[in-house]
Amino acid sequence: MTAGALRAVVCTGSLDLGIDWGDVDLVIQVGAPKNVKRLVQRIGRANHRYNAPSKALLVPANRFEVVECQAALDAVRAHTLDGEPRGPGPRDVLCQHFLATACAGPFDADQLYGEVITAGPYALLTKAEFDACLDFVATGGYALKAYDRWQRLKLTNGRWHLRDPRAAALIRQNLGTIIDIETLKVRLRNHGAPLGEIEESFAATLTPGDTFLIGGQVVRYEGLRDMTVEVSRTPGRDPKVAVFNGTKFATSTLLADRILDIFQAEAWPDLPAHTAWWLSRQREVSRLPDPHSLLLESFPHDGREHLVVYGFAGRNAQQTLGLLVTKQMESQGLAPLGFVATDYATLIWGLDPVTDPAPLFDLETLREGLETWLSGNAVMKRTFRATAIISGLIERSHQGRRKTGRQATFSTDILYDTLRRYDPDHLLLQITREEAMRGLIDFSRIEALLARVGPRIDLHRLPRVTPLAAPLFFEPRRIPVQGEGRDRLASAQAQALMEAAGLT
Amino acid sequence: MHHALFHHGETLHLLPSGGLHWPARKLLCVSDLHLGKSERLARRGGALLPPYETQATLEKLDRDLEATKAEIVICLGDSFDDLAAVDGLENSARLWLARLMAGRDWTWITGNHDPGPIEIGGTHRAEVTLMPFTFRHIAMPDQKAEVSGHYHPKARLAGQSKPCFLADAARLILPAYGVYTGGLRAHDAALTALMAKDALAILTGPRVLAIPMPR
Numbered sequence: 001m002t003a004g005a006l007r008a009v010v011c012t013g014s015l016d017l018g019i020d021w022g023d024v025d026l027v028i029q030v031g032a033p034k035n036v037k038r039l040v041q042r043i044g045r046a047n048h049r050y051n052a053p054s055k056a057l058l059v060p061a062n063r064f065e066v067v068e069c070q071a072a073l074d075a076v077r078a079h080t081l082d083g084e085p086r087g088p089g090p091r092d093v094l095c096q097h098f099l100a101t102a103c104a105g106p107f108d109a110d111q112l113y114g115e116v117i118t119a120g121p122y123a124l125l126t127k128a129e130f131d132a133c134l135d136f137v138a139t140g141g142y143a144l145k146a147y148d149r150w151q152r153l154k155l156t157n158g159r160w161h162l163r164d165p166r167a168a169a170l171i172r173q174n175l176g177t178i179i180d181i182e183t184l185k186v187r188l189r190n191h192g193a194p195l196g197e198i199e200e201s202f203a204a205t206l207t208p209g210d211t212f213l214i215g216g217q218v219v220r221y222e223g224l225r226d227m228t229v230e231v232s233r234t235p236g237r238d239p240k241v242a243v244f245n246g247t248k249f250a251t252s253t254l255l256a257d258r259i260l261d262i263f264q265a266e267a268w269p270d271l272p273a274h275t276a277w278w279l280s281r282q283r284e285v286s287r288l289p290d291p292h293s294l295l296l297e298s299f300p301h302d303g304r305e306h307l308v309v310y311g312f313a314g315r316n317a318q319q320t321l322g323l324l325v326t327k328q329m330e331s332q333g334l335a336p337l338g339f340v341a342t343d344y345a346t347l348i349w350g351l352d353p354v355t356d357p358a359p360l361f362d363l364e365t366l367r368e369g370l371e372t373w374l375s376g377n378a379v380m381k382r383t384f385r386a387t388a389i390i391s392g393l394i395e396r397s398h399q400g401r402r403k404t405g406r407q408a409t410f411s412t413d414i415l416y417d418t419l420r421r422y423d424p425d426h427l428l429l430q431i432t433r434e435e436a437m438r439g440l441i442d443f444s445r446i447e448a449l450l451a452r453v454g455p456r457i458d459l460h461r462l463p464r465v466t467p468l469a470a471p472l473f474f475e476p477r478r479i480p481v482q483g484e485g486r487d488r489l490a491s492a493q494a495q496a497l498m499e500a501a502g503l504t
Numbered sequence: 505m506h507h508a509l510f511h512h513g514e515t516l517h518l519l520p521s522g523g524l525h526w527p528a529r530k531l532l533c534v535s536d537l538h539l540g541k542s543e544r545l546a547r548r549g550g551a552l553l554p555p556y557e558t559q560a561t562l563e564k565l566d567r568d569l570e571a572t573k574a575e576i577v578i579c580l581g582d583s584f585d586d587l588a589a590v591d592g593l594e595n596s597a598r599l600w601l602a603r604l605m606a607g608r609d610w611t612w613i614t615g616n617h618d619p620g621p622i623e624i625g626g627t628h629r630a631e632v633t634l635m636p637f638t639f640r641h642i643a644m645p646d647q648k649a650e651v652s653g654h655y656h657p658k659a660r661l662a663g664q665s666k667p668c669f670l671a672d673a674a675r676l677i678l679p680a681y682g683v684y685t686g687g688l689r690a691h692d693a694a695l696t697a698l699m700a701k702d703a704l705a706i707l708t709g710p711r712v713l714a715i716p717m718p719r
Binding site: 139140142144146147149150152163164166167170392393394395411414415418419421422423426480482486487489490491493494497498501503 | 542543546547549550551552553554555556557559560594661662664683684686702704710711713714715716
């Protein structure tokens, strides 16, 4: 790349900052920028010289994103930048630092504390917090002191060291704080030539005979062997496209507000014709969201009832709202089955329609729900997995170390549930909670939203999917709700399978 | 709610927990408890996992024994994660286990993780036959009425993967009962080769549901 031999580089957010290549002619931003500052940074990668203008082409992926791109450009022109204040240093990273330090040799705890607090994010770290992390790394930090004999770190003559020096290699292998999505190698059957890697979640969608594009060629999925995806060459058309989930950022409050302002216009001469038409159609069949109320739409589609919540609170807060509201729906017997959240809206589907939404959006009830569900939900489990890997509780799978046949691994969900039940105050649960509240939960934006709209919650019952709701049906990362609705479906599906097989 | 299975003229209850209850014999059979798994991993210098899985597994077993009033218990092997894990057992767990075993006819079948006799009461056997069934750890070819464990089978239904029983006319394979246990998908070649074409997978969970075994 630095030599300039490549004609184009396709990347996730990894090349946003800190890259200094002078001869990038053009940046093509696919999808919405989510954040004005980030957009400015990205555009700045092109013609990275002080005396040349930077050029970029914005390619919104749906009509919501067309509006967001417009809002972002307006914001850049108006010189308004967004930005979140930096939070305190994550303590799971500190735990990993203890392990890494011990790999290099015995250390003195007080000396290390003195060093750690010289780093900005950890300047306010108390000695008690530091000691709790060290205790976790050394003993597991469990209320049940089970590992006295098998401590990971031991204190000898005032210095901490690895009990088993052989562990160092494995600890070093597991260093890092970016939690990869699990990937699988792809190779040609019989040739063994590796073609690249795909994400496990994409591999799970493939059945033998499916074709997909990798490394510039179309291949046919043959099967999975020894954790490797085996494929054969095929000149087929219409291959599936492998999906890689980069980091997902939530649209900033500044941008979301600007989008809602754009919606209030009488006409949209600055937007492309299809997007302007889309917005006016929405105004005709339902209405457009505005900053002073919360628009809800309810409609049947494909045999399920749907509810759309246009909160414009950013992906994470919309997701939290989805979790809280489905929980309320579950207790009202509305049998929600799942939901998907974007930066603009949450789409919930289930077996029964919502007719009285006000109780679902009562701030106090939501806050109570936050306390109770916080522990049991998928977002917390996802955060826990990252925290457990970073802090060294579990090792990530490494190629070559993965067991074949009977799996020796089990999900971090089980560890999470066990800890919650038997050791609810454990350090790792505290860290998980802290990280989740800051990152994936983002409850403050829900509070801000509900404070802004007050009692103005506006439910529209409609006969079919509305223009604004349509893009939500193409969103990946759907989150299932485990409950009555799913149990009802599972029973029906089991019955159907047995009948189809003639086994009843 | 359990799932009732009629097998060789006998009624067997497949429990939501993954245990097998044979009411006529007042028998409870569980497989692959893997007690002491977290201790074994720690001993080997690896991660220090939450050391509560023995407690959680025993709680489960306690509940099933209470509910079924079983007088005969067969643990189908891999009851301990290795032989040293028996010594590593907390005193409280040891006492709890002793309390569960008291007054019951208790058999430990040997598994590949716990291949030898252990310093805990009960009977130790490679396999046990209680007509018409033979109980052993790993399924053997050409059987008529066999109950085994070992594979930790799991299957997916309506988007959720759960530990499951596998059953055909000749054999029944139990899911792993222990809390820290992974699973092997029912459509794995090791299992599809073993089970007949018309085999069922019976998924554990609040509702025990039977489906044709995924292939």
